[in-house]
Amino acid sequence: MFSEHKIAQMAAYLLNRRGGTMSHLKLMKLLYLADREAMDRFGMPITGDHMVAMPHGPVLSMTLNHMDGNVESSPGGWDEWISDKENHELSLRHAAEREQLDELSDADIEILDAVWGRFGHMSRWEIRDYTHDNCPEWDDPDGSSKPISPKDVFLALGRSREEAEMLDTDIEAERSVDRLFAGL
Numbered sequence: 001m002f003s004e005h006k007i008a009q010m011a012a013y014l015l016n017r018r019g020g021t022m023s024h025l026k027l028m029k030l031l032y033l034a035d036r037e038a039m040d041r042f043g044m045p046i047t048g049d050h051m052v053a054m055p056h057g058p059v060l061s062m063t064l065n066h067m068d069g070n071v072e073s074s075p076g077g078w079d080e081w082i083s084d085k086e087n088h089e090l091s092l093r094h095a096a097e098r099e100q101l102d103e104l105s106d107a108d109i110e111i112l113d114a115v116w117g118r119f120g121h122m123s124r125w126e127i128r129d130y131t132h133d134n135c136p137e138w139d140d141p142d143g144s145s146k147p148i149s150p151k152d153v154f155l156a157l158g159r160s161r162e163e164a165e166m167l168d169t170d171i172e173a174e175r176s177v178d179r180l181f182a183g184l
Contacts, residue, residue: 001048001176006103007063010034010046010112012081013104021091025056026124029131033059034115036135038108038151040157043167050177051148057131058138058148072136075128080106086125096126117138 014030015022035045049060065071066078067090073079083091115159119127131138137152150171154164 001174002062002131003048003051003103004062004066004074006068006108007031007047007049007060009096009101009103010108011063011078011090012092013109013112014116015082015090015100016096017112017120021089023124024085024088024090026127027090028059028064028067028102028121029057029124030115030125031063033119034111035060036122036153036157037062037115039153039167040108041111041164044171044174045150046111048178050147051150051153052139053141054145055141055143055149057128058135097180114159115152116122 008029011027014027015108028104030049031047034126035047035049035051037043038046047060047063049062052059052061054106062071067082067085068072069084079093081093081096085092120129122130132140135156137148137156149168151164151168154167155161161168
């Protein structure tokens with residue numbers, strides 16, 4: 001379910017909206033909030049990444065690894081679109097026109113635009129504080145990290161326990177199928 005190509009294009013789209021550069025922290029929060037918004041609207045995240053609570057708030061685990069350069073990028077993936085982090089800033093390597101963003105559906109773009117419209121004006125510290133105060137699925141891990149389950153996100157979004165468990169099961173089933181095909 002996680003696609004490096006898709007998350008790279010999401011990041012490129014948001015960086016393009018910001019003029020080509022953005023703080024690492026702000027970009028992560030926007031990507032997290034986009035996944036959260038997709039879960040609220042459609043019952044599935046866009047990225048398929050695992051959500052994790054860290055001291056500066058919720059993050060997308062594999063996306064953070066790419067941002068930090070901790071994993072090797074595949075051809076056409078993160079390093080194709082996004083420059084290495086310097087002074088806690090990320091930059092586009094080249095323009096990110098809509099027709100180039102072939103991994104993103106119109107629904108994905110609509111969510112990214114909605115998240116940008118709501119949070120794009122915030123500084124990195126304002127958006128970090130927003131996620132601390134308004135994403136109840138995040139619990140301060142006291143300097144460490146801990147997983148955030150999709151069920152906890154759905155509960156925080158106001159879904160019933162039964163619906164949250166069902167949607168969590170659906171996401172885990174999709175991840176299981178992806179793991180199965182990845183092993184072939």
